[in-house]
Amino acid sequence: MTWETIQPYLGLGDNQMHWIVKIFIVVFATLLINFVVNRILMRVDDKLQRTRNPWDNMIVEAAMPPLRLFIWLIGLSIAAEISDTQLDENFAAIVLKVREIGVIAIIAWFLLRCVKGVESAMTSGRATKQPVDYTTASAISKLLRAAVIITSVLVILQNMGYSISGVLAFGGIGGIAVGFAAKDLLANFFGGLMVYLDRPFKVGDWIRSPDQNIEGTVEHIGWRQTRIRTFDKRPLYVPNATFSTISVENPSRMSHRRINETVGVRYSDFSKLSEILSEIKDMVGQHEEIDSDEIYMVNFNQFGPSSLDFFIYAYTRTTNWAKYHEVKQDVLFQAMQIIEKHGAEVAFPTRTLHLFNENAPTSEFEDLDGQSENAAPKTEKA
Secondary structure, three states, rough: HHHHHHHHHHOOOOOOOOOHHHHHHHHHHHHHHHHHHHHHHHHHHHHHOOEEEEEHHHHHHHHHHHHHHHHHHHHHHHHHHHHHHHOOOOOHHHHHHHHHHHHHHHHHHHHHHHHHHHHHHHHHHOOOOOHHHHHHHHHHHHHHHHHHHHHHHHHHHHHHHOOHHHHHHHHHHHHHHHHEEEEEEEOOOOOOHHHHOOOOOOOOOHHHHHHHOEEEEEEEEOOEOOOOOOOOOOOOEEEEEHHHOOOOHHHHOOOOEEEEEEEEEEOOEEEEEEEHHHHHHHHHOOOEEEOOOOOOOOOOOOOOOOEEEEEEEEOOOOOOOHHHHHHHHHHHHHHHHHHHHHOOOOOOOEEEEEEEEOOOHHHOOOOOOOOOOOOOEEOOOO
8 A cells, every 4th residue: 555545535635625524533532622622620529528518529520421421422423424325325314313312311410410419418418417217218209300300302303303292192092001000109199298298207217107017118119119127127018008007116216215124122121111112212223324314213013922023114315226135224223223222132932831830739839720730831832
């Protein structure tokens, strides 16, 4: 291959540049522009990371992939337009239509990434002083993304020559049939919407239902179902429509945890019981982990089968399950120490048995029922 044979391809002299060379130049220029733009955006993003404003950084991160795709779309469409005279006369119209649809799709992609970035910034606390509730942010994000997708689809259909009014009319007529066919799906959708609006629970809450065997930590609230992680670490998927027909208890929103324990002392310690109760009540009221603003009681309750029973009733300041048990343990330990300090003991089940003795004289025994019996009393502890 000589210089004379290359000149016609390059368009030197009186000859026009060959279309393959033009395509090559366009593709190479697209690759070069994409590389330069990518490096510029990376440097800008690195500088914006050092600023306190999270929104400019979020916009740059959201724009990087769509912008690269946009550059390639424009470059390849120009290359395709160059080759249409050599390939097919209708090819240019197809390329133009694809480019228009591609631009709409890229803009929609950019908006979706922006919505996702805003959701991440709001829930992480980078954009606000306090993180926004994840459940609320997720619901708003899903609505915005659905609006972007529906709008972009309608614009694409309009661009392809379809009438939007006709599509909407068809959707209205077909919606009746779809509503009957997918009533369970719609019930779950509106059930999820009610969960987002009423907010009986949010992601991370511990919930349970007295109506059904549902208990665990909420991991995800979707439009159709909610994922709950049970305490044996198994995922439980509950349709959202279920929450509109059952009662849901949310222990995560409790203000206090309750201590309600019954303790029994021996009947022989009856004379010491009043002082024991008074001292235990003072201990409970002065305990730093017990909320004395709430009701707390230490009272004699009943005559048990083998003990004098009293109860300790109080509310802890903490709602943490592990710390609650530590506080409860400390209260019970101190109550035991007070009982021992007064020389009393915690009772355990006992019973008294009267054994019959044939060899004993009748006069040595008393008849408990009003009749003489040859029985010798004996006490047995069980």
